[in-house]
Amino acid sequence: MSEIPILKIGDCLLVSIQVDMHDRLAMALQDDLTQRIVADRARGVMIDISALEIVDSFIGRMLNNIAAMSRVLDAVTVVVGMRPAVAITLVELGLALTGVRTALNVDKGLAMIRSIIDSSENADAHRDR
């Protein structure tokens, strides 16, 4: 178990990272989230990083991994709330976070997850007909 709480809202999981993460904590969160996606049959994962003062290559890799694993488990991950200074530094560091969907804030992130889930369900319904 990591020390970072994972909240369930409907078919989505919400994580708000409020602590300066050491590497083991980042790994634990990655494992916990993957377990919870399956256990809770989650379709969406939202990670709020608005409290994070830096995102280095290790945390960036964790975000990439969570997005990739959730995709394999048929869930959508959206990272929200990145600070402007963090975004500028990330790009200069050389970390593009390709494969990670981002939104400005929690509201926009939830709307993004909703629309992606709905459109994939519509596509499924269309195929079944």
Added chain:
Amino acid sequence: MLIETGETMPLRNSDDVVRVRQAVRARAIAAGFSLVDQTKIVTAASEVGRNTVDYGGGGTLRIELLRDGRRTGVRLTFTDQGPGIADIAKAMTDGYTTGGGLGLGLSGAKRLSNEFAITSTPGIGTVVTLARWK
């Protein structure tokens, strides 16, 4: 160039890397860095500090507040007595890693710094020095 203050911190594990990030942030604020510049040097410190722990087997960080005329800066010196880096040019290449990382640590830290130097002797250890000016 004047060294106004300095402190040395241990770097043995990932908790120390978190403490180093906080200490570097405090020095960057003392040097009058903008939020973006603070974030850049703290991120660089996190990358190199992790290397010191993961590849160097642990070591130390010396943080110094610099003054050069009207300029202020922060200089970080990471020292370990680890196995050393045989091919520094290769280690500085984007995407090159001997561990499980992304291989952005050293090359990324260099891009985030105004000055960057690395010396390493196999079997003796590695010293990475980086500085950022306001």
